[in-house]
Amino acid sequence: MGCQIAMNTTNTPGRSRAELHELGSRHLWMHFTQMGNYATEEMRVISRGEGCYLFDTEGKRYLDGLSGLFVVQAGHGRTELAEAAREQSEKLAYFPIWGYAHEPAIELAAQLASLSPGDLNRVFFTASGSEAVETAWKIARQYFAAIGEPGRYKVISRDVAYHGTTMGALSITGLPSLRQPFEPLVPGARHVPNTNAYRPWIEGLSPERFAEESALAIERAILSEGPTSVAAVFLEPLQNAGGCFVPPPGYFTLVREICDKYGVLLVSDEVICAYGRLGHMFGSARYGYVPDIITSAKGLTSGYSPLGAVLVSDRMMEPFLKPGAAFAHGITFGGHPVSCAVALANLAILENEDLCGNVLAHEGQFQNMLKSLLDIPIVGDVRGDGYFWAIELVRDQQTKAEFSSAETEHLIRGFLSPRLFEEGLICRTDDRGEPVIQLSPPLIAGPAEFEYIERVLRSVLTAAAEQLL
Numbered sequence: 001m002g003c004q005i006a007m008n009t010t011n012t013p014g015r016s017r018a019e020l021h022e023l024g025s026r027h028l029w030m031h032f033t034q035m036g037n038y039a040t041e042e043m044r045v046i047s048r049g050e051g052c053y054l055f056d057t058e059g060k061r062y063l064d065g066l067s068g069l070f071v072v073q074a075g076h077g078r079t080e081l082a083e084a085a086r087e088q089s090e091k092l093a094y095f096p097i098w099g100y101a102h103e104p105a106i107e108l109a110a111q112l113a114s115l116s117p118g119d120l121n122r123v124f125f126t127a128s129g130s131e132a133v134e135t136a137w138k139i140a141r142q143y144f145a146a147i148g149e150p151g152r153y154k155v156i157s158r159d160v161a162y163h164g165t166t167m168g169a170l171s172i173t174g175l176p177s178l179r180q181p182f183e184p185l186v187p188g189a190r191h192v193p194n195t196n197a198y199r200p201w202i203e204g205l206s207p208e209r210f211a212e213e214s215a216l217a218i219e220r221a222i223l224s225e226g227p228t229s230v231a232a233v234f235l236e237p238l239q240n241a242g243g244c245f246v247p248p249p250g251y252f253t254l255v256r257e258i259c260d261k262y263g264v265l266l267v268s269d270e271v272i273c274a275y276g277r278l279g280h281m282f283g284s285a286r287y288g289y290v291p292d293i294i295t296s297a298k299g300l301t302s303g304y305s306p307l308g309a310v311l312v313s314d315r316m317m318e319p320f321l322k323p324g325a326a327f328a329h330g331i332t333f334g335g336h337p338v339s340c341a342v343a344l345a346n347l348a349i350l351e352n353e354d355l356c357g358n359v360l361a362h363e364g365q366f367q368n369m370l371k372s373l374l375d376i377p378i379v380g381d382v383r384g385d386g387y388f389w390a391i392e393l394v395r396d397q398q399t400k401a402e403f404s405s406a407e408t409e410h411l412i413r414g415f416l417s418p419r420l421f422e423e424g425l426i427c428r429t430d431d432r433g434e435p436v437i438q439l440s441p442p443l444i445a446g447p448a449e450f451e452y453i454e455r456v457l458r459s460v461l462t463a464a465a466e467q468l469l
Contacts, residue, residue: 152229
């Protein structure tokens with residue numbers, strides 16, 4: 001028999017909310033989601049986007065305060081990005097870059113090389129951020145094997161840091177709750193303290209001394225593992241999980257010196273921080289360091305098509321250019337021609353509309369608006385840079401007392417997440433460290449969006465404080 005598929009010929013966009021819920025709760029397995037909740041809760045269904053706003057199937061409008069998932073830099077509904085995808089699909093919808101090439105991949109690689117810091121002139125494409133991190137670790141391991149140091153396979157990253165969900169990237173991730181269900185993981189990952197200045201792992205230090213001690217923790221880990229066994233240090237410019245941990249002044253300068261001292265590669269994981277999120281094309285530029293590798297994805301296409309990119313220094317490429325050499329790794333959809341075409345159009349928008357400049361021009365106002373919420377008793381700290389901010393919630397502002405596990409569960413999942421959504425604001429409520437709300441609007445956002453965010457947050461957080469205190 002042939003391939004027979006029973007097609008539903010009804011106009012599926014016209015399904016009722018109840019029908020969509022029934023189908024979704026029966027068949028769709030959503031990511032990082034407690035699926036059992038949908039036995040009693042209605043599934044939220046978003047149908048379209050426009051600028052900084054999203055609309056559900058009933059036409060209700062929400063401000064996308066998280067850019068989807070730190071992704072939609074240029075905003076929703078950009079017809080020029082859709083048109084770039086359509087034109088490329090008609091010309092060449094798919095071809096792998098395994099031994100052959102196509103124009104969009106070549107053009108995008110050259111464009112990224114022109115934008116990257118230092119000598120990061122070689123680009124390996126993936127389909128996601130997790131794959132980019134996985135690829136970076138594999139590049140590091142094969143690179144050292146190729147130059148006669150096969151014992152270098154270990155990596156160092158920070159506590160609470162999130163680097164992805166594939167098995168290698170998950171090993172680098174510093175969140176025990178995500179790692180434990182899948183152990184044993186890839187061996188060789190070591191975690192060191194992060195740069196959370198609100199709850200520092202060493203109390204009473206100046207920002208400069210805190211930077212020094214946090215960097216020295218990496219050096220001590222290298223020495224403990226054995227310098228000739230460590231391949232790379234993986235760090236986000238501004239750490240996401242735990243709530244936007246900003247590096248203290250001088251931290252990355254010291255880390256760069258330590259990596260150079262022991263011949264260890266510095267990988268800047270910029271899956272979130274690249275492509276304007278911090279007001280620069282790459283987050284490493286914000287904090288003044290040049291890594292050996294940059295991992296990226298998300299904002300590269302503004303989410304209009306999946307794509308990741310690993311930017312690698314010329315020095316690291318040299319062993320792979322020798323006769324007979326090849327990197328023993330590939331991804332079917334890495335460097336997909338449609339995704340590359342969309343990325344080129346997206347980078348043109350970032351440049352032509354100066355979206356990095358928009359972030360830098362308005363980040364102070366965004367910060368001031370968020371810090372105005374410190375008059376609410378449960379708001380303990382506001383931190384971040386660019387268009388990437390977190391609000392940490394506490395039981396007591398003066399003592400930084402934490403909520404109990406039961407209180408956190410109620411606060412995050414029982415109250416804040418549904419109430420914020422009901423009030424028309426999509427953001428992230430997270431408890432992978434202490435409970436936080438994260439805000440990361442599209443890079444086109446400005447004062448009108450900040451006022452919207454402030455109004456909703458003030459109302460919802462005030463109500464939460466009245467419940468809990």
